[in-house]
Amino acid sequence: MNTHEPIVYLNGEFVALNNAHVSVLDRGFIFGDGVYEVIPAYGKHLFRLQHHLERLNNNLKAIQIKNPLSSNDWQLLIEQLIIKNNFNNQSVYLQITRGVAPRDHNFPHQENPTVFMMTSALEKQSVDIANNGVHAVSLPDNRWQNCHIKSISLLPNVLLRQQALDKGAVEAILIRDGMATEGAASNLFIVLDDCLITPPKGPLLLPGVTRDLVVELAIKKNTCLKEQTITEDDLNNAQEIWLTSSTKEILPVTKLNDKSVSSGKPGSHWHEMMADYQHYIQTLEQSS
Numbered sequence: 001m002n003t004h005e006p007i008v009y010l011n012g013e014f015v016a017l018n019n020a021h022v023s024v025l026d027r028g029f030i031f032g033d034g035v036y037e038v039i040p041a042y043g044k045h046l047f048r049l050q051h052h053l054e055r056l057n058n059n060l061k062a063i064q065i066k067n068p069l070s071s072n073d074w075q076l077l078i079e080q081l082i083i084k085n086n087f088n089n090q091s092v093y094l095q096i097t098r099g100v101a102p103r104d105h106n107f108p109h110q111e112n113p114t115v116f117m118m119t120s121a122l123e124k125q126s127v128d129i130a131n132n133g134v135h136a137v138s139l140p141d142n143r144w145q146n147c148h149i150k151s152i153s154l155l156p157n158v159l160l161r162q163q164a165l166d167k168g169a170v171e172a173i174l175i176r177d178g179m180a181t182e183g184a185a186s187n188l189f190i191v192l193d194d195c196l197i198t199p200p201k202g203p204l205l206l207p208g209v210t211r212d213l214v215v216e217l218a219i220k221k222n223t224c225l226k227e228q229t230i231t232e233d234d235l236n237n238a239q240e241i242w243l244t245s246s247t248k249e250i251l252p253v254t255k256l257n258d259k260s261v262s263s264g265k266p267g268s269h270w271h272e273m274m275a276d277y278q279h280y281i282q283t284l285e286q287s288s
């Protein structure tokens with residue numbers, strides 16, 4: 001338990017959470033005009049930091065905000081933040097918005113981005129999930145066409161996630177033009193004919209850092225792997241369904257739309273991949 005007040009980073013300063021204030025004219029608040037990252041830290045070791053920073057850089061470029069910090073400076077600040085907070089495993093959230101300006105859709109003449117970082121405890125996956133998996137539902141993907149940008153404008157994702165919760169599931173698997181793209185806050189893998197399949201990267205899904213590691217681990221093991229579109233039929237006939245994200249790692253979906261996936265228990269491919277994934281994390285934790 002962390003009994004201290006969380007310390008956050010805001011525009012060049014580390015301050016107690018309660019003392020961190022942003023103007024109501026911040027374009028993040030007014031327009032959702034910004035991008036974010038979520039970076040896990042295991043035993044204070046940052047997970048795939050360079051991948052996260054590279055994605056952040058791409059996202060800032062995509063929305064035309066100059067990256068306010070170099071990779072080295074990001075690393076130093078994030079490392080200071082996790083040391084100042086007390087959790088063993090942490091989930092670092094960082095957000096950059098186009099800053100404070102009079103409300104106007106036009107970009108402000110002078111760019112002065114708001115940089116915010118906070119961290120929270122990262123819970124490891126429960127034994128119950130390993131034993132029983134989770135329930136997901138499929139829902140129409142009604143988001144915009146730039147889902148590769150990790151935008152803070154998450155209203156569609158929030159509504160989709162809530163619809164899933166209201167149906168007794170933990171995540172929505174999104175279907176666009178008959179193809180399953182990803183989850184509301186996760187990437188999608190299925191096992192079909194003993195082959196692991198995940199949709200290829202492109203504008204319709206977020207290039208997940210966890211997704212990339214799962215792909216890497218599969219290639220290392222010579223597992224049959226295809227980066228190809230997943231039809232709704234493929235999804236409904238899958239032997240296994242997984243959802244990946246930085247905070248949830250690899251979630252086995254054992255029920256889709258109230259129908260069991262295979263035996264209704266996490267499958268053998270998931271167990272094997274999860275063991276490799278945990279081994280990767282243990283190696284990271286033991287690194288100097």
Ligand SMILES: Cc1ncc(COP(=O)(O)O)c(C=O)c1O
Nearest residue numbers: 185186187206208209210245246
């Ligand atoms: C829409 C969406 N897809 C995929 C992911 C998974 O990305 P990552 O593995 O980098 O956390 C997320 C994470 O929040 C997400 O919001």
